[in-house]
Amino acid sequence: MKDRNEAAPRAVTMRDVAKAAGVSVSTVSHVVNDKKGARIGKDARDRVRQAIQDLGYRPNAMAKNLVKGGSRFLGLVADAIASTPFAGQIIHGAQDEAWRHGYVLLVANTEGNNDAEAEAIAMMLEHKVRGILYSTWYHREVAMPAGLAEADSVLVNCFSAHGRVPAVVPDEVDGGREATRMLLAEGHRRIGLVNTTTASPAHDGRLLGYRQALAEAGIAFDPDLVMDAHPDQEGGYESVGRLLAQRVTGVFCHNDRVAMGLYDGLREKGARVPEDIAVVGFDNQEVIAAHLRPPLSTVALPHYDLGRVGVRVLLGLDEPAADGRVTIACPPVRRASVSTPSSI
Amino acid sequence: MKDRNEAAPRAVTMRDVAKAAGVSVSTVSHVVNDKKGARIGKDARDRVRQAIQDLGYRPNAMAKNLVKGGSRFLGLVADAIASTPFAGQIIHGAQDEAWRHGYVLLVANTEGNNDAEAEAIAMMLEHKVRGILYSTWYHREVAMPAGLAEADSVLVNCFSAHGRVPAVVPDEVDGGREATRMLLAEGHRRIGLVNTTTASPAHDGRLLGYRQALAEAGIAFDPDLVMDAHPDQEGGYESVGRLLAQRVTGVFCHNDRVAMGLYDGLREKGARVPEDIAVVGFDNQEVIAAHLRPPLSTVALPHYDLGRVGVRVLLGLDEPAADGRVTIACPPVRRASVSTPSSI
Incomplete structure (x- = not known):
C-alpha cells in the first residue's frame, strides 16, 4: 500500500524540528514549552527557533499534548x-x-x-x-x-x-433491495420507483437494489415503472399521474419527502394508502415518516x-x-x- | 512584563507576511480575505501569496490566540x-x-x-x-x-x-402576537388556537400573544376557541372536529407539526386551506412548513x-x-x- 505521506504534504512534527536544528526532540520540547530549569544553551535555543520558523512548525495551543505526543x-x-x-x-x-x-x-x-x-x-x-x-x-x-x-x-x-x-x-443497494422486498413480501408485482433527478450514489444504488429484488422474485424489470422526480414533496406530488397511468399497486419512493408529496397527490385522486397503492419511503426522517397518515414504511439511513x-x-x-x-x-x-x- | 515571544515560538502573523512581501498589513488583509474592489497589482498579490506559503501563515483566528495565550x-x-x-x-x-x-x-x-x-x-x-x-x-x-x-x-x-x-x-409572546396578526391582517375575526398540552413557556407565552393581538384588534377573547392538543401531527388531526364546530375561519397552531396534521384532518372533511380555513404554524421547520400543500405561513423560532x-x-x-x-x-x-x- 502506498504511504500517504509520499503523496501528500504532512504536518511538520517536533521530530522534524529537532533534526533540522541538530538537537534532541526533548530539547525542542523544552524550548517550545518554555520549561523552567531546562539548561539549554542560547545557541541551541536559537537553532530550534530558527528551525521552527523555517519549517512552519505550529506549536499546539495545549502544551501538555505536545509532551504526551498527541492530543486527545x-x-x-x-x-x-x-x-x-x-x-x-x-x-x-x-x-x-x-x-x-x-x-x-x-x-x-x-x-x-x-x-x-x-x-x-x-x-x-x-x-x-x-x-x-x-x-x-x-x-x-x-x-x-x-x-x-x-x-x-x-x-x-x-x-x-x-x-x-x-x-x-x-449501502444504497442494500437499502433499495430492502425497500422493494417490503412491497414484494405483501404480494405486489407491479412496483413503481420514483427515483431522484440528481445523479448520485443514492440514485444508482437504490435503482440497482430495486432491480435485484425484482430479479430475486422472478419479476422482469419494466423501465416504464421507473421515473425520476425532484427529491422532495413537490416531486412526489407531480409523479402521481404517471404512477396511476402505469397501474402500479406499490411505489418505492427515493425518500420520505417524496412519499409525503405522493400521499397528497394520491389523496386528491381518491387513491387510498395502502388499500389502493402501498408506499415505501427512504431515510426514516422521523418527523415525517412516523407521522404521515398512514405512518410510512421506510428504510433507515444509518447516520x-x-x-x-x-x-x-x-x-x-x-x-x-x-x-x-x-x-x-x-x-x-x-x-x-x-x-x-x-x-x- | 515578560514578552512571551522571547520564550516561546510564536505564530506567523499578518505583519510577518507584510514584511516579507514588502507590502502593508492592509494589503495582506485584502489578499487573505479576497476583498472585492481592493485594487492590488498582480505583482504585489503574488508576493503576498508567496510569503504566506514560505512562512506557513495560517489566515485564521487561532493564530493570534497562540500569541495571546490562554484557552480560546x-x-x-x-x-x-x-x-x-x-x-x-x-x-x-x-x-x-x-x-x-x-x-x-x-x-x-x-x-x-x-x-x-x-x-x-x-x-x-x-x-x-x-x-x-x-x-x-x-x-x-x-x-x-x-x-x-x-x-x-x-x-x-x-x-x-x-x-x-x-x-x-x-420571545414567545411576540411570536404569538405575530402569528395571530397574520390572520387578523387578512380579515379573520374568529380565530382558533390549538395550543400544546404541555405546560411550558411556549404554551403560556403564545396564548398571551394571541390574546394581546385580539385585544389590539378589538376582538373579545373567547375561551371556546382555544383548545389544547398533543403538539404533533396527531394532535392537529384530532382537533379538526372541535375547530369546525366552532366555525373558526382561521387557526393558529402551536407548531408546524400540528398544522400538518390539521391539514390532513381538514382535507378529510372537505375543508380547503386557505379558502375555508386559514392556517398559521410556529417553528418554521423548513422540511414541513415550506412543503405542505399549500405551503404554511408560520413564525420562525430564532435558533x-x-x-x-x-x-x-x-x-x-x-x-x-x-x-x-x-x-x-x-x-x-x-x-x-x-x-x-x-x-x-
Missing part, C-alpha cells in the same frame, strides 16, 4: 448541521464512540461554505487532532479539501474519486453508525475493505403504509 | 442535536459568533442523558473553556447541572428558576440568533436585562396558507 481530540467537519437532523445523528454516533476511547470531538459546522471549511480544518490541525472525520449530509463524491491531507482522515457519508482515503458510506464506524476506522479499530470502503446496511422500518392490497 | 475554547452543551435541526441551528449561530471573536466551540451532544451531560461539562472544564453555553432544543426551565457553577455560563433556549445565570430565550447572542452574552458583548434575560423576537414567515377568506 478528534475533529469532525460537517456540512449541514443546521438544516437537517442527519449531521446531528452522525455527530452523535461519532461522539459516543470517541468518548468511549477517551477522545473529545471537535465539531465544526461549515454549512457548505468553503472558507468556513478551510478555517475549521486549520483550527483542527492547530489543535493537533488525532485525525479528522469529514462528513456530508447526503452521500456523494467530494473533492478533498487541501488541509485534510495534513492529518489522518476518514470520509463519512462521502468518498473521494481517487479512493485513497477510507470512506464509510451507506449514527456512519459516525460511530468513522471513528473506529480513524482509530484503526475497524478496517476498510480493499477498495477503501466500509458500507453500512440500511435497515427497513415497517409502518402502516404497506399491506396486502385487495386486488391480489 | 467555548463549550456548548446541547441536548438533542440528533433528533431535530433546532440544536444544529443554535450551534451554527454560536460557532459563527465564536469564530468571529477567535474562539473555538467545543460541542457536546447529550441527547438528554445525565451521565453524558456531566461528562461533557467535565471535559469542557478540563480544557479550561472560557465559558459554557447550556442549550435545550425546546424552551423550558432547567435545573442547573452542578458542574456549570464552575464556569461562566449562559443558558440558551432555557432558564433556571433562580435566574442568577443569564438566559437567552425566544441561530439564540446561539449567536448566547456567545455575545458569554463574552460580555451583550448585556442581559435586569431579570437576567435576553429575549429574541420570532419573525413571521408568510406563505400561501393564509389569505382573505371569501366569507368576509
